Amino acid sequence: MQVAATDDWLDPDLVRFPAGEVHGWIPGRNSTICGLQLSRSRLRTFRGISWDDVQPESGGMAEAVQVVCRRCSAALGARPKSRRWSRTDPRP
């Protein structure tokens, strides 16, 4: 599971990270887990950043995340310590 967000920011290495409101996203799809159209909602997608990475409890990559979509969270059954799906590769 990866993520789409309403905003982004660049770290010193010019790697993009999600900011603002984040949604769950499966690469290759044109909508989020909760059904928002990426293009219509102007969401940016983040390959290589997993849903777990952007949970506020995880810190680090999540520091600019303001809202985690409740509908996506509910659909994914997300909990900070949950590892029910396999983690995607860390960013290069």
Ligand SMILES: [Zn+2]
């Ligand atoms: Zn959502």
